[in-house]
Amino acid sequence: MTVAIYPGTFDPITYGHMDIVKRAAGLFDQVIVAVAAYSGKQTLFSVPERVTLIQQALAGLSQVTVLAFDNLLVDFAKVQQASIIIRGLRAVSDLDYEFQLARMNQQLADGLETLFLMPAEQYAYLSSTLIREVARLHGDIDAFVHPAVASAMRTKFKE
Numbered sequence: 029m030t031v032a033i034y035p036g037t038f039d040p041i042t043y044g045h046m047d048i049v050k051r052a053a054g055l056f057d058q059v060i061v062a063v064a065a066y067s068g069k070q071t072l073f074s075v076p077e078r079v080t081l082i083q084q085a086l087a088g089l090s091q092v093t094v095l096a097f098d099n100l101l102v103d104f105a106k107v108q109q110a111s112i113i114i115r116g117l118r119a120v121s122d123l124d125y126e127f128q129l130a131r132m133n134q135q136l137a138d139g140l141e142t143l144f145l146m147p148a149e150q151y152a153y154l155s156s157t158l159i160r161e162v163a164r165l166h167g168d169i170d171a172f173v174h175p176a177v178a179s180a181m182r183t184k185f186k187e
């Protein structure tokens with residue numbers, strides 16, 4: 029059984045992330061969406077909130093599980109017996125950062141392979157930061173995120 033791990037901050041999960049998870053679920057027996065507690069980013073949603081939103085957005089995908097982690101990704105992957113790290117590539121501009129991440133993870137755990145998947149073209153411009161900004165200014169985010177996420181964001185920005 030091949031286990032793939034899809035790590036990220038997911039603050040919040042977008043239709044672009046969901047597209048990557050669905051593609052990975054078509055390739056591997058089990059996909060773990062791994063929500064990073066430490067990614068160097070100040071987040072809008074807490075880790076448990078992000079986990080719950082991802083579970084709601086991906087309900088129905090039976091081989092996908094959602095877990096939080098607060099250690100090194102390579103160590104978490106080892107405990108989960110994952111042999112593949114999935115990362116999404118939206119545009120060439122993602123490559124620089126993704127290469128650094130993949131190379132560092134390769135140095136830390138040779139044999140744990142990073143696999144890049146491309147989301148559908150209509151999601152190529154999405155980012156969690158932009159969606160948070162649109163929501164904060166009360167713009168319409170329904171085309172970018174699952175209804176459960178859109179509702180949680182509206183609640184956040186009313187608080």
Ligand code: COA
Nearest residue numbers: 035036037038044045064067100101116132154155156157
């Ligand atoms: N659709 C939409 N947006 C996408 C996307 C897609 N398919 N793929 C990436 N993005 C966006 C995200 O929304 C995010 O945007 P933002 O910067 O505006 O928030 C950005 O691209 C990348 O975010 P994400 O995919 O969530 O990953 P990340 O770069 O935040 O995650 C970790 C980095 C969590 C993988 C990394 O910090 C990590 O592994 N941390 C654990 C500790 C560790 O091991 N550190 C050493 C790493 S070598």
